[in-house]
Amino acid sequence: MKKLLALLCVVALLVCMLAGCAPKGETPSGGDNKKQNEENVNNDGDKTGDGSVQVGIVLPTKDEPRWLQDQAQFETILKGEGFTSQVLFSQGSSATEKTNVETLISKGIKVLIICAQDGAAAAAAVEDAKSKGVTVIAYDRLITGTDAVDYYVTFDSFAVGAAQGQYLVENAPSGSGIPLYLYAGALSDNNAFIFFEGAWSVLQPKIADGTFVIANSSEAEALKTKAALTRDEMSKIIGQITTEWDFNVAKSKAEANLTAVGADMKGDVLVLAPNDGTARSIADVFASDKDVSSYVVTGQDAEKASVQYVIDGKQSMTVFKDTRTLASDSVAMATAILKGETPQTDTTYDNGVKEVAAKQTNIVVVKQANVKEALIDSEYYNASEFTGL
Ligand code: BGC
Numbered sequence: 001m002k003k004l005l006a007l008l009c010v011v012a013l014l015v016c017m018l019a020g021c022a023p024k025g026e027t028p029s030g031g032d033n034k035k036q037n038e039e040n041v042n043n044d045g046d047k048t049g050d051g052s053v054q055v056g057i058v059l060p061t062k063d064e065p066r067w068l069q070d071q072a073q074f075e076t077i078l079k080g081e082g083f084t085s086q087v088l089f090s091q092g093s094s095a096t097e098k099t100n101v102e103t104l105i106s107k108g109i110k111v112l113i114i115c116a117q118d119g120a121a122a123a124a125a126v127e128d129a130k131s132k133g134v135t136v137i138a139y140d141r142l143i144t145g146t147d148a149v150d151y152y153v154t155f156d157s158f159a160v161g162a163a164q165g166q167y168l169v170e171n172a173p174s175g176s177g178i179p180l181y182l183y184a185g186a187l188s189d190n191n192a193f194i195f196f197e198g199a200w201s202v203l204q205p206k207i208a209d210g211t212f213v214i215a216n217s218s219e220a221e222a223l224k225t226k227a228a229l230t231r232d233e234m235s236k237i238i239g240q241i242t243t244e245w246d247f248n249v250a251k252s253k254a255e256a257n258l259t260a261v262g263a264d265m266k267g268d269v270l271v272l273a274p275n276d277g278t279a280r281s282i283a284d285v286f287a288s289d290k291d292v293s294s295y296v297v298t299g300q301d302a303e304k305a306s307v308q309y310v311i312d313g314k315q316s317m318t319v320f321k322d323t324r325t326l327a328s329d330s331v332a333m334a335t336a337i338l339k340g341e342t343p344q345t346d347t348t349y350d351n352g353v354k355e356v357a358a359k360q361t362n363i364v365v366v367k368q369a370n371v372k373e374a375l376i377d378s379e380y381y382n383a384s385e386f387t388g389l
Helices: 002-018 030-039 065-079 094-106 122-131 157-170 190-208 218-222 231-241 247-260 276-287 304-312 323-338 368-376
Strands: 041-043 055-059 085-089 111-114 135-139 151-155 178-182 212-214 267-272 292-297 317-320 347-350 355-361 364-367
Touching (some): 065 085, 065 276, 085 094, 094 111, 135 323, 157 190, 157 267, 218 231, 247 276, 304 368, 323 355
Parallel strands (some): 267 292
Antiparallel strands (some): 041 085
């Protein structure tokens, strides 16, 4: 009996860890399991009173401020909605994501809004949901290789990359042979490809004509005369320059790159950083290299810490993706679906298997000059959250 109890405890602990109940580095103690579980969940009220949930929302991780912005918007918007909902985080794990989807299915969801940890791996989870009559909305990241995605709500990710590339072109030092360091997102995220494609569309002519010289990717260098890259070609480049969307990977890669190059690849440099978290890490590395005289570095997400970096001149730009719009568009879609109506869409995205009907939102470039107008006047942030504005 004792052995059986011990075994049950181990199994319960494993399930809890898979579900991401324990903050990193902490082991949940037996009696606290329920509390830990609830910390991972934001239940927006059980209006049916029977524990069922109509709309399930799964977000990738609490470890990046970007997704906490989305969570906050969902929480605000869902308060006034006439349906029950629950938000779960996958904490960077496709296995936890699958468990989260199963949990929500068992609570009877009719609509699943999911931002995939890994766009290909998430196919199994959404196929499971679809087979149980759930309508699936991919949120921000497209789920690929499956026909189980019904709708997609997204920002214009090509425009994000193009805006980053354009900023580098417009703010490059004069002359030619300017070192360009390229970094990208995770290979498992379809967006990483779209961002890179957008950036490449603007940067490639400048690389091909020698204005910029790629400092850290032999694959990109080999393809520099190609204006449009195939997915395979992009995979090769991103494979070399990926940050995996991880600050630490970004930092180590930037350090390794600066150690590997000669003095001719330092001085005044340009850096394509894919998002704010990685941009701050990379910027810190470039700032501390005594042979780098100046750097221009991109970002995206308008995370608070990066907005402060932009104000302080440590990060050159960010791209504001208004999560209020993305969250409210997906909630509007869910509402239409629950009423038996067809949600509004304005474009389609190819996920390798089908053209997914999509609703797309525009982006805003933020630099020192327009921080106030873009982020404070629009009431996304409060001026008191920053210094030196
Ligand atoms: C999102 C970005 C985010 C990145 C890392 C991408 O799919 O579009 O906003 O910075 O993932 O989480």
